[in-house]
Amino acid sequence: MNTVRTLKPQSIVESVYTQVREQVLSGRIAPGTPMRQDEIAARLGVSKIPLREAFSRLEREGLLVLRPRRGYAVASFEIEEIVEIFDLRAIVEEHAARLAARNRTEADIGRVKEIAGAMERLAPQAAGYYDQWCGLNRRFHDAMVEASHAAHVIKTAVQLRNVVEPYIRMESAMTGVEAVAEDEHRRIVAALEAGDEDAAGALSAAHCHHTRDRLVEGLRRLQEREQAKA
Numbered sequence: 001m002n003t004v005r006t007l008k009p010q011s012i013v014e015s016v017y018t019q020v021r022e023q024v025l026s027g028r029i030a031p032g033t034p035m036r037q038d039e040i041a042a043r044l045g046v047s048k049i050p051l052r053e054a055f056s057r058l059e060r061e062g063l064l065v066l067r068p069r070r071g072y073a074v075a076s077f078e079i080e081e082i083v084e085i086f087d088l089r090a091i092v093e094e095h096a097a098r099l100a101a102r103n104r105t106e107a108d109i110g111r112v113k114e115i116a117g118a119m120e121r122l123a124p125q126a127a128g129y130y131d132q133w134c135g136l137n138r139r140f141h142d143a144m145v146e147a148s149h150a151a152h153v154i155k156t157a158v159q160l161r162n163v164v165e166p167y168i169r170m171e172s173a174m175t176g177v178e179a180v181a182e183d184e185h186r187r188i189v190a191a192l193e194a195g196d197e198d199a200a201g202a203l204s205a206a207h208c209h210h211t212r213d214r215l216v217e218g219l220r221r222l223q224e225r226e227q228a229k230a
Helices: 009-025 037-044 048-060 079-103 106-121 129-146 151-175 178-194 197-229
Strands: 064-067 071-074
Touching: 009 037, 009 048, 009 151, 037 048, 048 064, 079 129, 079 151, 079 178, 079 197, 106 129, 106 178, 129 151, 129 178, 151 197, 178 197
Parallel strands: none
Antiparallel strands: 064 071
């Protein structure tokens, strides 16, 4: 991209980082995919130097892994690891939601309600519905944890969510239960607005567990189909 080449060196790294990160989080680059530096550098119109810096940053965030003698790849997880991460998410997001119910401002409530409403207004038949819904879903969870106003909780919650974001999108594609998630969001928003710490925490933890259970069931069915083909 010509616009990337005109940027200052650090701006080039930031641009590359942002583009690759979004492709990983959106699932456009699937878990386990090798990150071939020559191809990606050519596609983005940059040298491999800023690309390596961006990859190193993404590795620290847990989105990429560096494999000996094989280079970088998008992080992928076994089912047991996914369960572990979701269980940690449930603990952290329960704590974040309790803090959010205690510390939220009117602006926080408005932002969370606005995102939840935007998700519900999307037309399932419209072009790009799935990508838009998943993007708003990520924003909803980010807004909820940000309402805690606890910097370390926010950082931990976002990092845990990001490493499994491609799998969350996979779960939505496999199960198609957006209406169920939206109903759970409405309940979380109501608890947040009411300042009900116990309800906000319990509902947020249950929401993580429900997503985990649907994802694990879908992945196991996918494994069974692949084994049947072999």
